Amino acid sequence: MAVVGRFSHTLRSVLSAQTRQLSAAAAHGDQGAKTWKLLSFLVALPGVGVCMLNTFLKMQHHSHEQPEFIPYTHLRIRSKRFPWGDGNKTLFHNSHVNALPDGYEHHE
Incomplete structure (x- = not known):
């Protein structure tokens, strides 16, 4: 039983630490929004373009x-x-x- 008690205590401390980190990140402005905006424009949109080009080229040789x-x-x-x-x-x-x-x- 002592193992279960230690495990639950450790789990509670980890979850509360993560909650504090998320709250601190939200308090520092919209840095997360800037990150997601950059990821969208620099990773997602070129990825969609590459997939479209791949589909077009495969259809040419089909x-x-x-x-x-x-x-x-x-x-x-x-x-x-x-x-x-x-x-x-x-x-x-x-x-x-x-x-x-x-x-x-x-x-x-």
Whole structure:
């Protein structure tokens, strides 16, 4: 039991010290706001730009051919019809990428 008492005492002292540090940081003005503003402009925005550039370059080199259709028995199971359209296509069906249970749609 003495171990639990010492642990709770140590935990309380650590938490109260952290609370005092946070209160002191808030009393010294808005230095935290300046830090977050700098981090936003110098880290976050360039990071978003790099991600956008990466996506754009990957789309330039992306193959526009349909993947080979392999009729696996556990994929594209239709136990009942969809309540929209012809009942065989998913809600966000893309005829170029999404295959139906019997293969891709052929557009000529």
